[in-house]
Each structure stands twice: as structure tokens, then as C-alpha cells.
Amino acid sequence: MFEIKSKKDVLEQSINWWNPGKTRQWQKDGIDLVMEKREGYYFYDMNGKRLMDVHLNGGTFNLGHRNPEIIATLIEAMDKFDIGNHHFPSIARAQLSEDLAKSTPSSLKYSILASGGGEAVDVAVKCSRYATKRKKIVSIEYGYHGHTGFAVSLGNERYSSPFLSEGEPGEFIHVPFNNLNEMEAVLSKGDVAGVVIETIPATYGFPLPNDGYLAAVKKMCERYGTLYVADEVQTGLMRTGKMWGIEQYGIEPDILVTSKGLSGGIFPIAATVVSERVGNWMNEDGSAHISTFGGSELGCIVAMKVLEMSQREEVVQNVHFVARYLRAGLEEIKRQNAQFFKGIRQSGVVMGLEFNHPEGAKHVMRSLYQNGVWAIYSMLDPRVLQFKPGLLCDKEFCDELLNRCEYSIKEVARMVDSSNYSLTV
Numbered sequence: 319m320f321e322i323k324s325k326k327d328v329l330e331q332s333i334n335w336w337n338p339g340k341t342r343q344w345q346k347d348g349i350d351l352v353m354e355k356r357e358g359y360y361f362y363d364m365n366g367k368r369l370m371d372v373h374l375n376g377g378t379f380n381l382g383h384r385n386p387e388i389i390a391t392l393i394e395a396m397d398k399f400d401i402g403n404h405h406f407p408s409i410a411r412a413q414l415s416e417d418l419a420k421s422t423p424s425s426l427k428y429s430i431l432a433s434g435g436g437e438a439v440d441v442a443v444k445c446s447r448y449a450t451k452r453k454k455i456v457s458i459e460y461g462y463h464g465h466t467g468f469a470v471s472l473g474n475e476r477y478s479s480p481f482l483s484e485g486e487p488g489e490f491i492h493v494p495f496n497n498l499n500e501m502e503a504v505l506s507k508g509d510v511a512g513v514v515i516e517t518i519p520a521t522y523g524f525p526l527p528n529d530g531y532l533a534a535v536k537k538m539c540e541r542y543g544t545l546y547v548a549d550e551v552q553t554g555l556m557r558t559g560k561m562w563g564i565e566q567y568g569i570e571p572d573i574l575v576t577s578k579g580l581s582g583g584i585f586p587i588a589a590t591v592v593s594e595r596v597g598n599w600m601n602e603d604g605s606a607h608i609s610t611f612g613g614s615e616l617g618c619i620v621a622m623k624v625l626e627m628s629q630r631e632e633v634v635q636n637v638h639f640v641a642r643y644l645r646a647g648l649e650e651i652k653r654q655n656a657q658f659f660k661g662i663r664q665s666g667v668v669m670g671l672e673f674n675h676p677e678g679a680k681h682v683m684r685s686l687y688q689n690g691v692w693a694i695y696s697m698l699d700p701r702v703l704q705f706k707p708g709l710l711c712d713k714e715f716c717d718e719l720l721n722r723c724e725y726s727i728k729e730v731a732r733m734v735d736s737s738n739y740s741l742t743v
Contacts, residue, residue: 325364328352348684351692356383359708359715361692369692370719372707376520377552380579380709381627388582388623395619402615404608410618417625418576418591421561425570428597430590431613435551435577436464438588439514442573443468444607446512446545449572449596456504456513456544459492460698462521463514463549472514474521474698495519496528501535505542512545512573517563520552523702524663524670532567545572545596551588552668555579556628556709559637559666566665572596582624587617633709640711641666647720651727658731669705670696675734679703685726691719 323331329352332341344351351369355362359371359382374380381388395410402408415429430445432438443455457463457472464470470478471490478484491510493500504510513535518524539546548571553563555576560566562574573596577588599606627633645664648671652659661672673679679695679702686693696702707719 325352328364347680349687351687358382358384359711367690369687369690370715370722371692372705372719373692373694374706374708375583376578377555377557377706378578378581379583380555380557381582381624382708382710383583385582385584387627388584388620391623392584392616392620395616399615399619401611402613404610404612408613408615408618410615410622411613414589414613414618414622417622418589421625421629422574422591423562423565423570425572425593426574426591427594428592428600430592430597430600430607431618432577432588432590432609433586433611433614433617434464434466434588435575436466436469437609437612438551438575438577438590439463439469439472439549440467441590441607442514442547442549442575442592443472443512445573445590445592445596445599446547448599449545450511450543452509452511452544454489454491454510456491456493456501456510458495458515458519458522460495460522461492461514461516461519462698463516464551476698495522495525496531498531498534498538502538505538505544508542510542510544512547513539514547514549516549516551517553517567518558518663518665518668520668520704521696521698523672523696523699524668524704526663526665527567532564532569536569536571539572547571547573547575549575551575551577553665555624556634556637557666557668557706559634559641561629563665563668579628580621580624581617582620585614585617585620586611587614587621588612589621628709636711637666637709639713640707640709640716643713643716644669644707644720647716648723651720651724654724655727655731658734659727663702667707667709669707671703671705673701673703673730676701678730678734681730681734682727685730686722689722689726689729691722691726 352364354364362368418429430441460474463472470483471485536546548564550562572593574591581587658674660674663670677700680700683695694704
């Protein structure tokens with residue numbers, strides 16, 4: 319296959335040939351990690367260090383690393399299927415699309431299949447413009463929707479400006495999250511094609527929508543002829559305790575985007591699920607959008623298994639248990655470290671832990687890593703730690719996780735002087 323090198327060699331190779339900036343930054347942040355063995359909700363560094371995974375690569379590993387049931391499904395499918403040919407109807411694509419229609423809000427019908435979340439968001443923008451004959455797109459300040467063509471323009475300038483991808487003036491408009499006045503000021507002009515919102519913005523640190531905020535945005539969209547696009551890449555597939563995070567707010571979107579966990583962590587796939595009106599371009603010219611690897615047949619078969627597993631009653635009940643159990647334990651840790659550990663943002667097993675230090679989550683991430691837990695700080699708000707346990711975690715895992723979190727957070731809290739936001743060591 320390829321030569322297994324030392325960890326030092328892999329890091330040097332990554333700097334030379336892969337991504338020098340990212341590799342060096344993780345070293346600077348104290349995360350000396352090269353993933354090797356992985357199973358369930360654990361993975362191992364090349365030096366043998368075991369880590370509990372509560373980052374899950376944004377929910378990609380909702381059902382665990384190398385889930386045996388998903389692997390068995392893929393192996394069986396490989397006896398008959400491969401990527402397939404995107405030009406023709408397909409058994410697997412047709413069935414997955416029907417399954418997605420049945421698993422998403424009743425407002426949605428057609429699935430446009432992609433290979434990743436950014437591509438699926440690009441499709442959502444294209445469909446919004448087709449259906450409304452408008453060009454402007456609204457998203458949230460400090461949002462994140464991927465790094466591809468239109469998707470990167472929707473997100474924070476950190477990701478768009480290096481590539482001159484901010485769009486033409488007024489083409490991509492960013493408004494503050496939870497601010498209805500500014501949203502209406504933009505939408506009331508009647509020239510916006512779509513509003514793209516992560517139901518709970520992940521890279522921004524999982525700020526929760528205010529009561530009534532998302533429903534009010536949806537009503538504004540209806541009033542001003544704008545489409546509502548729900549980015550459910552990180553909040554979908556039962557992570558909030560419902561199949562789609564948007565269901566917690568009683569909203570039926572015009573477009574829903576899913577990816578990451580849809581792959582089962584095994585085979586890349588994404589989907590943009592749209593209403594009949596929004597997808598009518600496929601009746602006019604079904605080849606107006608194509609994607610060679612979008613809706614690969616092996617990926618479709620994996621995704622069907624993921625949908626089925628995620629909706630099992632025992633999985634739903636387990637998500638509720640894990641959410642309650644970890645919240646109770648984290649509240650006690652917060653009580654013990656009240657000056658430093660300031661808040662818990664939560665919807666199901668979507669969690670953000672907020673610390674009273676401008677880079678508090680970075681320090682907690684480093685301590686957790688040293689103590690055998692992998693969680694990542696929010697790239698656009700390093701006060702907040704993204705804390706995302708899996709759907710199938712058991713009590714034993716939760717107890718071990720809480721013990722390690724308690725030790726790590728106390729360790730950092732002792733070092734941080736919250737009065738002047740500096741580290742004492």
C-alpha cells in the first residue's frame with residue numbers, strides 16, 4: 319500500500335507536500351497529532367496515545383469511527399456497485415433520494431446529490447437563484463458553510479478574502495445572528511434570493527437561536543419572496559434529538575443541506591434537498607448541474623444505512639440520555655469552576671462550552687488533549703469549545719469523559735487569571 323513512516327517523518331512530509339501552515343499551527347497549539355488506529359469513539363495517535371473523540375470531525379463520526387454495521391453495508395455493496403455514472407438513473411441514487419424525501423420536512427421533495435457539504439451549499443445557492451430569479455444571498459456574520467465556490471463567500475472573511483471570493487458588492491450580505499431588525503432591513507428590499515443559516519452556527523461556537531428567531535426569519539422569507547436554506551451539515555441526523563435541528567423550531571425550509579454524518583465516516587456524500595418549485599430546473603434541463611462524484615452509488619448505499627440507523631428508536635432515546643447525563647455532569651464541573659467555566663450552549667448532543675478567557679477554549683483543548691480527549695475550539699470564537707459526543711455513546715464512555723473534563727478544566731482554571739485574562743504560567 320505505502321510505507322509506514324515514523325511520526326516525525328509524516329509531519330515533515332506534511333510540511334513539505336501537504337499543508338505547511340496547518341501542520342505547523344497544530345504543533346504551535348500543542349496538538350502533536352497524527353491519527354492512526356481508530357474504532358468507535360476513540361482514535362489513536364501514531365505514538366499509541368488514545369483519545370476520546372468529541373469533535374467527530376463536525377459530526378462525520380456520529381455513529382463512531384469505522385462503525386461495523388456501516389462497513390459491512392459498504393463491503394456488501396462493493397460486490398455489485400461502484401461510483402456509478404452520474405449521467406444515468408441509478409437504483410441507489412433513486413432510493414436514497416426517496417428516503418431523504420421521507421426523512422426530511424414535508425416541504426421538500428427532490429435531492430441533488432453531492433460529494434461534500436461545500437458543494438451541496440453551492441447547489442443551494444444555485445437553486446435559490448434559479449427559483450427566485452434574484453442574485454443576492456444573505457448569511458450570518460461569523461458563519462461557515464464550506465470552502466467551495468459560493469459556500470466560501472457565505473462565510474466569514476477569514477475564509478473568503480484570501481481567495482478574493484467576497485463576491486461583487488452587495489451580492490453576499492452578512493447580518494448578525496439573532497438580529498431580526500437587520501435581517502428585515504435587508505430582506506424588505508425584495509431582492510434577496512435566499513437566506514442560508516446553520517440552525518446552530520458551529521464554527522461560531524454554537525450560539526443558540528433566540529426564542530422565535532428562526533421562525534421569524536422564515537416568515538420574513540415568505541413575506542418578501544426569499545427562500546429559507548437550512549444548513550444542517552452539523553446539526554442534522556439526530557444530533558439535536560430530532561432528525562433535523564430545524565424541526566426543534568417548527569420550520570419547514572425551502573432547501574435543506576446535509577453532509578458529514580451522512581457519510582457514516584466511511585464514504586463521502588452530501589445532499590441538497592429542495593422543494594418541488596426550487597428543483598423545477600431539473601424538469602427544464604436536468605443536466606444544468608452535474609457532479610461526477612455527487613451521489614456515488616456506494617455513497618448512496620452507505621447514506622441509506624446511516625438514515626435508517628439514525629432514526630432507530632433506541633438511538634433516539636440514547637441521544638436524549640447522553641444529552642441529559644453529560645449536561646448534568648458538566649453543570650457540576652461548571653459550578654466548581656464558576657469564575658472560568660461560564661456557560662453551556664446545548665441542543666441535544668450539539669454542545670459548546672464557554673470559558674471566561676479570550677482564548678479559554680484553546681487552553682482547555684490543549685489540556686484535554688494531554689489528558690486523552692479530543693475536542694476543538696471554535697475557530698471564529700476561541701472562548702468556546704466545540705463539544706460533540708456521538709449518538710451511540712454509553713454511560714461508561716460518558717463517565718470517563720466527564721472525569722477527564724473535570725480534571726482538565728480545573729487544571730486550566732487554576733492557571734488562568736480571569737481578572738486580567740492572562741495565564742499565570
